[in-house]
Amino acid sequence: xxxxxxxxxxxxxxxxxxxxxxxxxxxxxxxxxxxxxxxxxxxxxxxxxxxxxxxxxxxxxxxxxxxxxxxxxxxxxxxxxxxxxxxxxxxxxxxxxxxxxxxxxxxxxxxxxxxxxxxxxxxxxxxxxxxxxxxxxxxxxxxxxxxxxxxxxxxxxxxxxxxxxxxxxxxxxxxxxxxxxxxxxxxxxxxxxxxxxxxxxxxxxxxxxxxxxxxxxxxxxxxxxxxxxxxxxxxxxxxxxxxxxxxxxxxxxxxxxxxxxxxxxxxxxxxxx
Ligand code: BTN
Numbered sequence: 213x214x215x216x217x218x219x220x221x222x223x224x225x226x227x228x229x230x231x232x233x234x235x236x237x238x239x240x241x242x243x244x245x246x247x248x249x250x251x252x253x254x255x256x257x258x259x260x261x262x263x264x265x266x267x268x269x270x271x272x273x274x275x276x277x278x279x280x281x282x283x284x285x286x287x288x289x290x291x292x293x294x295x296x297x298x299x300x301x302x303x304x305x306x307x308x309x310x311x312x313x314x315x316x317x318x319x320x321x322x323x324x325x326x327x328x329x330x331x332x333x334x335x336x337x338x339x340x341x342x343x344x345x346x347x348x349x350x351x352x353x354x355x356x357x358x359x360x361x362x363x364x365x366x367x368x369x370x371x372x373x374x375x376x377x378x379x380x381x382x383x384x385x386x387x388x389x390x391x392x393x394x395x396x397x398x399x400x401x402x403x404x405x406x407x408x409x410x411x412x413x414x415x416x417x418x419x420x421x422x423x424x425x426x427x428x429x430x431x432x433x434x435x436x437x438x439x440x441x442x443x444x445x446x447x448x449x450x451x452x453x454x455x456x457x458x459x460x461x462x463x464x465x466x467x468x469x470x471x472x473x474x475x476x477x478x479x480x481x482x483x484x485x
Contacts, residue, residue, distance in 0.1 A: 219288060220370065222270055223404055230408030233415030236295055237408075239265040245287070247274040250348055250364040253294035257360035258352070263298040268407065275366065278348055279482065284377050289370040290386070291403055295414065297361040303353055304463075306361060307479070308426040310335045310349045311433055311464045313363050316413035317345050318436040324406050325387045327394060330438035332483060333457075333466050337367075338438070340393070342385035344368050365410065370400045427462045434460070439483075444468070446481040453478065 224242045231237050239262050246252050246269040253267040269292050275283035285292055297309065314335040321329045321337065321344070329345075330338045337345035345367040352359040368376075368386035376384055387406075391397045417429050437460065445454045446468070453476055455468035466478040 220400055220403055222268060222407070224268070226404040227268075227408050227411075230405060230412075232412045235264040235418060236414045237264070237266045237411040238262070241265065241267045243267070243269045245269060245271050245273065246292075248272050248276050248364075249292050249294040250276060250350060250362050253296050253362040253364070254350065254352070254360075257296045257298075257362060261296060263296070265296045266293055266411065267296070268293040276348060276364075277346060277366075283346065283348075283366050284375075284380060284384075285366070286371060286375045289368075289372075289375060291365065291367040291369055291407060291410075293407060293410075294362050294364040295411075297358075297363065299358055299361060301358070303351065303356065303358055305426070306349070306351055306358065307334070307464050308421055308429070309361060309363050310347055311426065312417045312421055312429055313347045313349070313365060313414065315429060315433045315436065316410050316417055317347070317365060317367065319413045319432070320406055320409035321345075321387065324409050325391060325401055327387065327390050329436055331433065331436040333437070333439055333460065334464065334480070337436075339385055339387075339390045342390075343383055344385050344387060344390065367406065367410075369403055369406060425462075426464055430460060430462070430464065445484045446478055447484070448478055448481040453481075 224240045249267045249269050271287035272285035272292050275285035277283040314331050317337050318329040335347040336343050348364040351361045370388045371386040387401050420428050439457045443456050445452050455470035458469045459467045468476045470476045
């Protein structure tokens, strides 16, 4: 950690020193500025880079969010990274990677920033109801097999209000803003420690997923799942479905009670509280 006024540079040698596992981040690619780490990761993946390689950048000019949205990506303060996977499992199991990345991010926030993150299904990380991190998972398939997957993680770390677009200020936050609110600390956070922590957690949960399946990872996900019992509305294929959240099934789908004896299983969608 450094005092305010100092800059915390991304340093891949420092990150490598902090990595405990042998998978995610063993190969690290760093660029000072990119269009999008997901786009670069897809390009590298199609050229054959190794399973578990990670692309990191200090800023993105065309950061991409879910549902075609733009992801605000200022320089020098946040985390933009993409993990390249070449899994042997089926495309149906791929949603598990998003769940796994969400728990890894939440764990890293709790460990490094000592804050209390919550997960908004499936993969938004919130603090005090505002979004601090998002995950964009993309996949290329060939003959019903996964050729590669890219799990892109964006995290607002040291961004302040002035780094955020007007249209997201009310719904987004950063670890620094939340640390100031929680304990008055204006000490900027170490992005290298955060990146290494996310990758160390990802290693742990990926191994767990491969050996025992998604249900064992979901036990950890539940710790951060702040939606149980809430009444929500979800946009599913342009249709609004309303109901009470009653759980998550073993494949990571959201279970909604939509009527007296009616249960809807939602595989993907955008939640509105
Ligand atoms: C969301 O909409 O919640 C997902 C946001 C994902 C943003 C990250 S930043 C790193 C990676 N590169 C991108 O262009 N997007 C993802």
